[in-house]
Amino acid sequence: MPEIGDRFKSILTGGTYVVGKINDKMVVLDREDKKSQVLTELSNLKLFYKRQEKEEEETKLRYGIVSFEKRRYPRFSVDLPMEYTWGDLVAKQGRVTNVSESGLLVYCADQMEIGQALRLKLFLPFGSELNMMEIVNKVVWMDVYKGKELGDYRSGVKFAEISPVDVDKLKSFLVSLPQGQYFKH
Secondary structure (H helix, E strand, C coil): CCCCCEEEEEEECCCECCCCEECCCEEEECCCCCEEEEEEHHHHHHHHEEEECHHHHHHHHHHHHCCCCCCCCEEEEEEEEEEEEEECCEEEEEEEEEEECCCCEEEEEECCCCCCCCCCEEEEEEEEEEEEEEEEEEEEEEEEECHHHHHCCEEEEEEEEHHHHHHHHHHHHHCCCHHHEECCC
């Protein structure tokens, strides 16, 4: 049960909110920058928000401007086509919208399970050429982005099996991206 003053981060927008009021099954979240408020049901906190632990808050307050991210590699915003298979399913189309040296943010028509192996072909543009990488990934988190009825599932995957040649392709691709594509919280 949240308490007044608890901090939550929206998994959809990345905005940070502070619990301002709690009334029965409803909660008022004040945006950290004090520019807006959100009125939502308590049950939505588990679905659309991640509680920020006290340690994270103390680090943020202690260092203010400096952002400490737990990720080892920076992430880059992209829009890349992919094909994916899992289990005995036929290959399907999907999109990659975020890439790093250790994993991807993927959008699929199928709901994945955490821990599930996902084989994908990622298509990377290099100038006028299109290079393909084959990677076995492990799903580390998933959620419904636009609703089950639309079949748009979002998953975070980390690389489980990737060849040294494909690692080099990926690094070359990331180096070629404009600096503005670096994804920051």
